[in-house]
Amino acid sequence: MNTRLNFDSNLKQLKDMLIEMARKSENAIKESIDSLINQEIQKAEEIINNDTIIDELEHEINNKAIILIAKESPVARDLRKIVVSLKISSEVERIADNAVNIAKSTLHIGKEKHIKEIVDIPKMMDLALEMLSDSLNAFLTEDVELARKCAKKDDKVDEMYGRLIKELLGYIQKYPAQTNQITQLAFVCRYIERVADHSTNIAEHVIYLVTGERYDLNA
Amino acid sequence: MANITVNRQVFQINDLNLWYGEHHALKGINFPINKKEVTAIIGPSGCGKSTFIKTLNLMINYVPNVRMTGEINYNGQNILNGKMDLVELRKNVGMVFQKGNPFPQSIFDNVAYGPRVHGIKRKTHLEEIVTKSLMDVALWEEVKDRLDAPALGLSGGQQQRLCIARALATKPEVLLMDEPTSALDPISTLKIEQLILELKEKYTIVIVTHNMQQASRVSDQTAFFLMGELIELDDTSKIFSNPSDERTEGYITGRFG
Numbered sequence: 001m002n003t004r005l006n007f008d009s010n011l012k013q014l015k016d017m018l019i020e021m022a023r024k025s026e027n028a029i030k031e032s033i034d035s036l037i038n039q040e041i042q043k044a045e046e047i048i049n050n051d052t053i054i055d056e057l058e059h060e061i062n063n064k065a066i067i068l069i070a071k072e073s074p075v076a077r078d079l080r081k082i083v084v085s086l087k088i089s090s091e092v093e094r095i096a097d098n099a100v101n102i103a104k105s106t107l108h109i110g111k112e113k114h115i116k117e118i119v120d121i122p123k124m125m126d127l128a129l130e131m132l133s134d135s136l137n138a139f140l141t142e143d144v145e146l147a148r149k150c151a152k153k154d155d156k157v158d159e160m161y162g163r164l165i166k167e168l169l170g171y172i173q174k175y176p177a178q179t180n181q182i183t184q185l186a187f188v189c190r191y192i193e194r195v196a197d198h199s200t201n202i203a204e205h206v207i208y209l210v211t212g213e214r215y216d217l218n219a
Numbered sequence: 220m221a222n223i224t225v226n227r228q229v230f231q232i233n234d235l236n237l238w239y240g241e242h243h244a245l246k247g248i249n250f251p252i253n254k255k256e257v258t259a260i261i262g263p264s265g266c267g268k269s270t271f272i273k274t275l276n277l278m279i280n281y282v283p284n285v286r287m288t289g290e291i292n293y294n295g296q297n298i299l300n301g302k303m304d305l306v307e308l309r310k311n312v313g314m315v316f317q318k319g320n321p322f323p324q325s326i327f328d329n330v331a332y333g334p335r336v337h338g339i340k341r342k343t344h345l346e347e348i349v350t351k352s353l354m355d356v357a358l359w360e361e362v363k364d365r366l367d368a369p370a371l372g373l374s375g376g377q378q379q380r381l382c383i384a385r386a387l388a389t390k391p392e393v394l395l396m397d398e399p400t401s402a403l404d405p406i407s408t409l410k411i412e413q414l415i416l417e418l419k420e421k422y423t424i425v426i427v428t429h430n431m432q433q434a435s436r437v438s439d440q441t442a443f444f445l446m447g448e449l450i451e452l453d454d455t456s457k458i459f460s461n462p463s464d465e466r467t468e469g470y471i472t473g474r475f476g
Contacts, residue, residue, distance in 0.1 A: 004473050073432055075459045078472050212461030 007072050014064050014085050015140070021057040022092045022136050026129055028054070028099035029195060033125045036106045036188060037118050044103035054096040061089040077209075084209040088139065091198040091205075095132065098191040098198075105184040105191075115175050115182065120167075124160045124192050127153060131199035138206045147203035151217030157196040164189045229254050229393055229423045230275060235289035237270060239282065244270050246447045248289070252393075257415060257424045259438035259455065261431055263470065266444040268427045272395050275425065276312035277305060294392075310337065313386030314395040318402045319378030321370035321385075326353075326362050329370045329381055333389035352384040356414055376407025383414065387422075394418065396426040400433065412437050431471055435459045443467045 002008065028047055035043040065082045068074065074082055134150035137143070168186045172179055200217050207215040230252035237245035245267050252258050252275075260268040273279040274291060277298060290297045298308060310333070321329050330349040339345060349366070353359040358380045362373070370381055379399060386394060396415075400408040408430075415424055415437045428434050434441050434455065441458040443451045443466070451458065451467045462468045469475040 003475070007473075075431070075435065075471050076462055076468050079460065 007068075007074075007078070010064070010068055010072075011078070011081055014061065014068065014082070017057065017061050017064065018085055018089055018092070019136065019140065021054060021061065021089060022095075022132070024054050024057070025092050025096040025099065026132055028096050029102070029125065029129060029132075029192075032099040032102035032106070033122055033188075033192075035103055036109070037122065039106065039109070039111055039114075041107060041110070044106040047103040048100050051096055051100045054093060058089045058093045062086060065089075077212075080209050080212065084139075084205045087205045088202050091201050095195050095198050098194050101191045102188050105188050108184045109181050112178070112181055115171055115178050118185075120160070120164055121185070121188060121192070124157060124164065124189065125195075127157050127160070128192050128196040128199065131157070131196050132202070135199045135202035135206065138203060139209075142206065142210050144207055144210050147206040148217070150203040151200045154196050154200045154218065157193060161189055161193040227253050229294060231290075231292040232274075233290040233292070235271075235274065235291060236287065237267075237274065237279070238286045240284040244447050245274075248449050250442065250449060250452060252423065252425060253440065254423050255419055255421070256439040257419050257426060257437050259434035259441045260425065260427045260444060261429075261434050261441060261470070262444035262450075265446075267447040268442075268444045269397055271444065272397055272425055272427050275393070275395055276309050276314055277303070278309075278314060280305075310389045311391050312393040312395060313389060313391035314397070315379070315383050315386055315399050317398045319373075319375060319380075319382045321373070321378050321381055323369070323371055325367045326370050326373070326381060327366040330384050330388050332385060337389060348388050349384075352388045353381075355387055355418065356380040356384040357410065357417075358384060374407070376403050376410060379403060379407070379411060380414065383411075383418075387418075391422065393423045393425065396424065398427055398429060401429060408433070431459075443470060445470070 028050070031043060032047050034040065035047065065086050068082055069079075072078070131150050131153045134146055134153070138147035138150060165186055168182050168189070171182050175182065204215055204217050207213070207217075228251045230250070232248055232250040232252075235245055235248040235250075236243070248271065260272060262268045270279065274287065275293075279285055279287075287299055289299070291299050293308070293312070296303070322332060324332075327349055330352050331345045334345060334348050339348070350359065353362060358377060361377060362368075370378065373381060383394070383399075400411050403411065412433060415426065418424060426434075426438065438455045440452060441455045442449055443458065443462075443464070445466055451462060451464045453463065458467060459471060462471065466475075
């Protein structure tokens with residue numbers, strides 16, 4: 001007999017809510033980069049407005065977690081599951097904030113012609129979102145190895161970020177009239193780099209969930 | 220280093236086995252009990268936790284057909300060697316039970332009972348002991364004006380604190396508590412728990428409890444027993460956050476047992 005059927009079902013719901021929130025944030029990042037590339041003002045505004053939906057989900061997750069702590073007196077792995085859900089929801093919320101930041105950069109650039117075709121930024125985004133997807137799958141399946149692999153990709157994102165920033169700064173001298181656009185693109189690179197960092201943090205939380213040990217994957 | 224470890228321990232139990240007739244109730248228990256710490260023992264019914272705690276002052280000897288092997292070293296002396304003065308042992312290793320069980324006497328006489336048995340007759344000395352013991356259990360303010368009243372007129376929570384005061388009156392070193400709050404309301408329970416935390420400054424406490432939150436709140440180390448075996452003994456914070464044994468995890472998270 002499962003003596004904690006109700007509690008287990010609530011823990012599962014908490015996990016499902018978190019995954020739903022993460023998928024929405026993932027999607028927001030993709031859409032924000034699309035809006036940047038295609039200079040879609042309306043889409044960028046939608047992303048900014050829809051952020052409240054993700055914020056609301058975070059509140060729901062936090063409320064559910066707090067109620068479970070209060071009512072179920074969780075210990076050991078049960079407690080870690082709930083604490084980690086709180087932590088991950090906060091990381092995911094920040095990822096969504098970066099989608100908003102990218103959308104705002106789209107608005108700042110407006111319809112000004114791009115200094116060059118945007119090719120590397122979506123590549124960097126793909127890598128960061130791959131990390132997010134890995135860390136979420138690691139969370140879903142409680143897979144420590146996958147969590148560790150996710151963090152390794154962070155080095156690659158950091159390397160791309162360094163390279164792109166250098167390149168963009170080089171363009172400032174060449175296109176002084178487009179300094180605003182170049183700065184916004186550099187910001188976007190920074191926002192994507194933050195998505196990768198938050199994904200690494202999620203992976204660290206997964207390792208803590210499974211092993212009970214803190215692990216700094218960026219060390 | 221080795222000496223420091225030994226000095227920290229009041230009890231050192233080595234390979235303790237206990238049988239009730241044919242039933243092997245405790246299996247190869249190795250268990251250090253640290254001085255001035257609270258040790259909680261948890262586990263499902265029938266796991267041996269009450270049996271174990273009763274071995275520490277040999278109350279277990281009152282159960283018929285009990286047989287034990289191994290060592291229970293109390294301050295370096297093996298109490299299973301048959302040479303132990305049981306009155307002296309129980310003076311030093313007091314016990315409190317599930318339900319307050321005051322004698323049908325006055326509050327004063329209940330607490331003075333032990334010291335009188337040990338030969339203390341002078342009234343002022345007895346008054347001093349009774350006052351101090353009742354203060355130690357935070358009952359003094361509630362009963363100081365009615366020390367001659369019958370102890371059985373106290374509430375359940377007060378009776379349990381009176382029994383703790385009675386145990387403390389003989390100046391024990393160790394206090395054994397066998398589910399001391401299982402018959403009490405939540406507020407009386409929390410009072411006893413607060414008391415345990417205060418008493419550990421002076422006493423070593425071993426508590427058997429079915430209430431896992433209680434174990435996690437009051438104890439320094441926690442032992443998990445299952446079917447007569449000591450499965451895991453570790454710092455309480457470790458047991459309740461990240462236990463090493465799956466069976467411990469299963470029990471404390473309420474998934475078996």
